[in-house]
Amino acid sequence: MLLIFFNVLKQTRDSGSPPNIAFLLLILMSALQSTLLGLRWGYNLEAVRYVSPIVAALVSPLVYIGVSEFVRGRRSMGAKRLLLHLIPAMAIFIMLLFWPLGIDLTLVAIFLGYAVATLRLTWRGEDVLGYTSMEDIVPVYRAIILAAGALLFSAVVDTLVYLAFLWDRSGYAATLLSFGDLIVLLILGGAAAAASRGNVTEAGPEPEPEAKPEADDAAGETLELVNTMMRDRKLYRDANLNLDRLARKSLIPARQISQAVNTVVGQNVSQYVNSFRIAEACDLLKNTEKSITEIMFDVGFQTKSNFNREFRRITGITPKDWRVAQARK
Incomplete structure (x- = not known):
């Protein structure tokens, strides 16, 4: 309910610029995933386990795509790049059919990979948000770092869940997923809502650099x-x-x-x-x-x-x- 509220708040708030679609989808996916977790571990609905990993595999790419908009400006994403970010979800779907035991570690790799990729986009500091208005840079940058941290934390949670099942401690796994992933999803949704308030402009032509190096x-x-x-x-x-x-x-x-x-x-x-x-x-x-x-x-x-x-x-x-x-x- 809180994540849905974040989404409604963002869509009704006039920031003077088009919405960050990836972050809006991230909020909705987080709301969906938290619902699926409740159905799986609160009501023992086994069918959910065929959907939840795919949704989880879509969350990390949405974080990266959303952050890219702040770093590179509003520009249309080509079909090839979009397909590239769908590969994790497609891989999880195939694994559900042929190798379900490898899903947990694969999700860990996906979370870690996108967390590192997101941090690499922003490693030079707030100035990388060149298409974000100066007033919005500080809260947007903090929200981005928080989102990347949430992905890293999610990788830790999923690793602990994998070990819990490996050591025949499924009760611990349920607790970890119920609370750990819920915290992650709320952090991601809140960070996406906060970052989405930033005003981002269209990417324009970059002036030609000087021939001599910067001294x-x-x-x-x-x-x-x-x-x-x-x-x-x-x-x-x-x-x-x-x-x-x-x-x-x-x-x-x-x-x-x-x-x-x-x-x-x-x-x-x-x-x-x-x-x-x-x-x-x-x-x-x-x-x-x-x-x-x-x-x-x-x-x-x-x-x-x-x-x-x-x-x-x-x-x-x-x-x-x-x-x-x-x-x-």
Whole structure:
């Protein structure tokens, strides 16, 4: 019921961009799988064991496909790639017919493989989410890491279940599946719902990279160009600004911008952009009578939670406390 609620909440929430179909399916598959687990271990419905492994084999690919959208932007997935991600479920179906004893370990391999593949997509940090709006990057990145962790935990649970059956401890297996997999499914559903709130844009053409390699002086030059764009054109006010859009507006490759910001400033691009937003917010709090909510929207934030989080990260206090402190000076 909770997973269905996540799905309804996501579909009724207007994020300004098309939904992440893979994550919506992930929530529904998690709800289906939790129902199947209840029927199998709560009501001893044996027929479920022919369906549950196939559903389980579909969950991991959906995590990877959903994460890929945040990393690579919205683009249609070719039939060959889609078929590739259906291979695990097809393999489980064949094993159900000819080698059911190998299903548990195969599922473990599937969970581990997709968990590693998902973590590899995001190993460079938050800047890999180049098509996700700067404001959404932090919660989306955390949700992705949580989802990958859930896949790893699921692999551990299935390994313990396999050992329980191997050692003739089927009672322990039922407990592990009932509670372990249920926890995993709730984490996956919640992570998918949280990540799906992120605003992702279509993948656009990447500007041509410079011929020379990135060096410290070149990084400084790149950052100065971006700084000029931010100051003169106030790009940070764009609530949907992401690394890809910043790259196209500045005609500098996204990877080059990310490297320059990381090297010179020691921050990721999201933190760098938000520093401009908070700087203007401080100026408006000090020199205008605008409400904090008005200022939040003016500088490019869309939610109070993100605005307050970034304001505290940079200034150490809340916007309200900062305004009071400035008024006393």
